[in-house]
Amino acid sequence: GLIDQDCVFDEFGIPYIPSKRIKGLLKDSAIDVVKSLGVKTDILDDLFGKKGYAIAKFHISNLYIPNYDSVKAELNLIKEQKKEIAPLIHPVKIKSFFSSIRFHTAIDSITKTAKDSSLRVFRVIDKGLTFEGEIIGELSKEHIALLYLSALNIRYIGLARHNGYGKVQTHIDIDKKIDECIELLTKGEMYKEKKEDEKQDITLDGEDHIMEFDLELIDPVVMLSKREDKNTIESLDYILSTSIRGAIHKKFSKRYKDELLQKVLVSNAYPYKEKPYKPIPMFIQETKEGKIVSIFSEKDREIAIGSKPKFGFYTKSNDHVKTLNTAKVAYIHHNKYENIRTKNQYDEHDIFYYQAIKEGQSFRGYLIGDKALLEAIRDTVGTELYIGRSRSAQYGRAKVKFYDIKPITAKPPSKKRFVIYAVSPIVLYNQNGFSTLSTDVFQDYIKNVLGVPVKIENAIAITTTLERYIDVWHSRSPRLYAYDIGSSFLVSIEGDISEEAIKKLLFYGVGELTHLGYGKVDIYEDFENIRWQEKEDELKTGQNKIEHTKNMLVGLIKEDLKAYFEYKGFEDAERFQRKKDLTNSLIGRLRLLITNANSIEDINEFFKDIKGIKEDGQEDYKKHKKAYKNLEKAFKDDIKNLEEFVGIVDRLYENYEYKKLAEELGLQLKSDHKLRFDLAKRYWFNFFDTIRVKNRD
Template sequence: MKIKIELLSDLCTCSGETYNSMVDMDVVYDENGIPYIPAKRLKGCVRESALEMQELGIITAEEYEKIFGREGNVRSAFSLSNAYILGFDEAVEDLKNCTYKDLLSPQNVLNQYTYIRTQTAVNLKTGVAEDSSLRTIRVVKKGLKFEAECNWNEENQEVVKHPKEISEILKQAVSLVKHIGVSRTRGLGLVEMELDEEEQKQAEHVLIKKEKLAEHNKIHYQIDLKSPLICKSPKGNQAQTQDYITGSKVLGLIAGAMGKEEYQNLLAMDDEIIVSNAYITEKKERGVPARLSWQKEKDQPYETNGRMKLTEMLEASKKDMKDKQITPSKIAYIANIDKKKTVLSVETEISYHHQRPRDKSIGRATGKEDGSSFYQLASICSGQSFSGYIYANREQAEKIIDAVFGLGKVRMGYGRSSEFGVVDFVLDSVTAIKPSKQRKVKEAIVTLLSDVILYNENGMLTTDIKVLKKYLEEIAGVDNFKIEKPYLQFDTIGGFNVTWGARKPIFNVLGKGSTFLISSEKEFDINLFSNQFVGERVSEGYGEIKVDAKPKKPSVSVEVYKKKPKIQMTKNLQNEKTGIINILLESEFERRLQKEVRKKLEGRQNQYRRKEDILNAAVSKLRMIFKNELSYEAMKEQVDGIENDAKNTLCKDLIKLIVPDEIARTIQTEMKKDYNLKYPIEWEKERLYRVVYSAYLTELKYFTKILQKKGENE
């Protein structure tokens, strides 16, 4: 289904931010500068319409709750995505295929869809504008059309039992929404909305065949974010988000797809299913937490080639550290890309929201104790990819594949019923887990790739590394491991169990990225640690480890590299799908025309200063002619008829300075070269004349005002 929206007036979906002190109230737009309507705003408006239907007796309170859920513990029957302009995907593709960053600045793109309005407060007694009350507001232009994807939550039994009745109520509620956004009682936000029930094409979630499964399998899954994703911090702060997707979320997705009974049967099998955390991925390479032992010199920057040399503290001696001031590298994730240790980081963002008062006659959130509130949510930005692994035997893997195959539109995380959590979830490859040939070593480096939960012999939660040592000894079949040079960090975990409707206990764990050396007097097989998890709750992604043999020729220096920007072939900018690049080119053409006008006028200002006694009259005459004439040639004819000789001469000189066709040819040549255009940008003569002389006369007007003010001061 889709909700279609047409703007019948200008719209401001207030983002809660300001732009460069020029815009006091800004609209919501993406990283490209394309405005969109947040799903939480849309869903709130549809909910209010349905609430009015309930109050008027058109629907019952029970029907209302079936569709919109109940605050606290009942999820709504449908999920809603952000509303984007028609042709959004094609427009984004056109923008990505263009590498001219000066043309593609978000503000440049945004200006094609929006404009700035001003407003002020008037004193009711005096009728005069209040001091310091001028405000600017950016609005999306009326006439634009948006679409938002809308999907029924398949696990909702009411939708399954009564699809037509529920669908009809939602359709009526959508059609009743007539205003959205801010200042909806002051002329903004008038819309026409309708629910289109056309079925959408389902994404493919499984790319592997059951025939390729072995007795024990390592299934690779990838998650591509189509909208921001909220992975709430275990500390309960909604202004913070984790920078990875926990294995428990993926396990919950699988459990929901299977159903309660089938999932319980899966857990009852002898082999424990394990789902690793999903970490940031680039070029199909999964990033892993960087070692805490990789440290750098204080204030050390990356070199010009994007390289940085770090110090491996596990190998460093006192001599190596002499006269060096070492600090943590603060590298989040590392991946081997093109045979280089490449630094990866996760982009996050904060969005601002509000809840209106319980009394709907109050048209805005007040922040007072009336049910309204302002709040912000942190999320992982869309457009990023994450991946991880599922460890399962053949029977478990078959059941997982069947369940994932039947998934519809996938949403994950907090706030997934509106705006957040739309993802593409794919099982794309599988590897058989087989015993490896023995590789005997006496020393190894252990890195924790996820948080590790440990219980001591008394059943108490602990972060004692000696307890972890016992787990490692059990895997290796030795009893004399020695731990050296530990670099540890401690994190807090918690969570919420939806089934129980209660919080999980919050406690400290050994954090991911922690690393240390292990050694033994006797040799041990390092390959026994492959695909191993240690500690508790490993099925949720905890306890993932990596054990590497200590190099025979240890090096104190470690080279890491910045992620290289994607290099795209620049197509001809005028061969595009949506026309957005042509619009930007025309906008740039207009900007350069205005710049050239200012440049030419600045070169003649000293000459015009000597004629300031008649300059104001000459400019006033040209402005009057400009209002009535539609071409440069017609303006020249009118100037020729001016009777006053001095004014006639000055006006002729002024219009001779700025000839629209000549300026246009200059700019066309520049832009054809700068942007590799097949053909120049050409405007009709009337349009060219109006744009050039509108800018020119405006500059002349301000120039004469400056001269007048200067004369008054003297």
């Protein structure tokens, strides 16, 4: 509320430059480079992508301060293991360490005074900071040359550029010179027809296996949910199978035939934290009193009245249920259109919001297919995937880890009554081929999969609609109705379920479009006895050393010391008993003395002059005898003597709450004469100003 325009900071208060803004600057600059060199503009769409048709050929990360990951880890360490100094690294203090506040107003051309309500307060990142990131992608020499020249061409970034802010030097590290890059772009060989390598086939043995994988998010990930507002993009709290399939296909199809991947089943990926988590079934609910109940349980039926579903994810551990919620973040962006791009303007109504799954979280899923096919996927995908929306900048980058390929195994339920609940949306078709929401139809689907008589005794479900984007058509598919994740069905069966049937149900799914990840279900047997444990696992870290945050912590301590001594000056002035001895005239002299002094030697020299004036009986001493006496008297007891001007620093520093940390970080206050003198000046300024106010009152 106090700052009209703020900068972008992470949750710790560390500034960074969002990659979407860097990508926009690079594209603006690339347009200028292409026009000035007379290069075909086709290269722009080829490199940066075209909305609705093609994605950019590269991914650019956010730009952070050097050693950003290590700095974050150390700040987390301080929060967890050194809670007594945690207030020192409050985001507000860290923001102040990296930035400054500026004030601007508008002047009326007629009255030459400030216009009413024109004062604006905004924050700026301090000069001298370095930000670094990386560009990742399989780029041609021409693409690299264009990015290099575009980066060199960037001169300003951010707002208020016309007021002298935002001047930067931008550089991409490549082993080429400017002349070489210009020659690559202008010789016109980029779009010569290139012969594609022949794609390979894979010999399949016909037996499916399973391969689990983990996705650790390096960047936030946007998993598009339903858009309720044209300016807001909401994200799901898990990773869609279709997004994972698309990311795998992009790499796999460069070497192997496209149709091979159609024989692989890809699951959604759900949170993983020491153990895999699954969506919480809707039959598990919470009462107003906070008690967890099962609405399918006879003993919970009365107390379950008025209960509400408990959303999120769960995992079983020692007969208890642990819960987890996916952390999300929100970002604000501008929509910049091509027809005004060269004017560097934004439409004031084209602000939109991205909600994203926060980086640093892990998700687990699985692939099912022929063993040779899974091995080929593991070999071609590598260690990184780009998933979700806006994955070319700021979002979507994830580390991927594949586990061993194993045979598919599953045990049939031990009871005849159990709950089947949706782990992904379930699509059902009626006899006319239209999507429907019917327990009778679902009952038939389950019966066909399990091969035994099935009856749905009870159900609690939530419905949703599904739409898919068809690349070939450049439009959305027809809307389908489905049972949403968590929908629960209490079923009873007759006869025994075979192992093959239960594998088909649990791993291949039920309903339609299962090859796209829909129709995945799980079984909950002990639905009448729910035991709950809300305690989260403690975060474990092996780090115990402060290294990369040392300079920042020293800077924060210095800023905190300044505030501490200013406060002490105010506090001591409040308790000072001889305020009348310090007249406003004397305070003015002392304040002028401190303002003009650059070292303790200047203070000592001043007192030597006073001593000489007194001994010589000069006219000035006779004229201002009372003032000089008051000066000497004032600094004899409570405030000591100005010859010991900085002595107050050492005395107050003994009780400073972060003294131990300062010494651990190598901050030696007694030997840092410049800092000691600055702290003393701040103390006395506040002391004298408070006395002056008190005398006035």
